[in-house]
Amino acid sequence: MATAAKAAAIAELTDQFRNSGAAVLTEYRGLTVAQLTELRGSLREHATYSVVKNTLTKLAASEAGVTDLEEHLQGPTAIAFVTGDPVEAAKGLRDFAKANPALVIKAGVLDGKPLTAEEITKLADLESRETLLAKLAGALNASLTNAVYLFAAPLSQTARVVDALRAKVEQEGPQGGSAADTAAADTAEAEPAAAEDATTEFAEAAPAAAEEGTTDVAEGGDDS
Structure with a gap:
């Protein structure tokens, strides 16, 4: 050559x-x-x-x-x-x-x-790279689906309670109205309690979130 x-x-x-x-x-x-x-x-x-x-x-x-x-x-x-x-x-x-x-x-x-x-x-x-990526995507999708379900669950439970109260009112209301009054009273009592619970949870969660945010900022500042 x-x-x-x-x-x-x-x-x-x-x-x-x-x-x-x-x-x-x-x-x-x-x-x-x-x-x-x-x-x-x-x-x-x-x-x-x-x-x-x-x-x-x-x-x-x-x-x-x-x-x-x-x-x-x-x-x-x-x-x-x-x-x-x-x-x-x-x-x-x-x-x-x-x-x-x-x-x-x-x-x-x-x-x-x-x-x-x-x-x-x-x-x-x-397994090939494509197969591993497909499995990872499937796992992430399943996790997101579970998260959506968990977030939606309280709302669906609330809807079922409201539907039950409405059904009770419709069933017993024409016979004298006492059932309707009771259902309304139950709802009135439940709503402040739920609001109070939500307010309490928010009040407890907010300082923790703020503290975490402050920590993240502080740690980020150290890197610079």
Whole structure:
């Protein structure tokens, strides 16, 4: 290889190491061109799969500060440079290797840390980022739903009491009005009590909230 072409190849590989969140080293001996094309297609959303020369890759990895792959750079070598979800890339390589045993996963690096072949398999068994985010969103949504229910519960209970009083008035009122008077009196007594309770709760909560707010401000001031 000419010096200029060699330098360009090393520079390209160096950039791939630096710009990838992970890299997985494989041996592809025995795979056909069609199989390699299929593998590249299955990884396209998460990684690029490149056949590399071992000597150039050693130089590029060293230039990029990746020193844990050198001992594995033997035989026909190809590297999956992961630019997307590393879990999905690992799943793609694992699944393809199961269907095509000629593909051998040898080692890798993730965020600068070395990975063995076994660790890459364990990575493939994890849930994807999208799945974890969906579960988190579901949990947050459930928490919000529960909070809405708790806030609404006192109002619904009050509505049921009022409906019960109204029904009692409608049922017994025409027979003399004493039931209506009793219901009205009960409501009149209940409303001041409820108001007093609410006022008391507000009075107790307000100083605590003010104290917390003051504490937050004080703590925030210390940071500055």
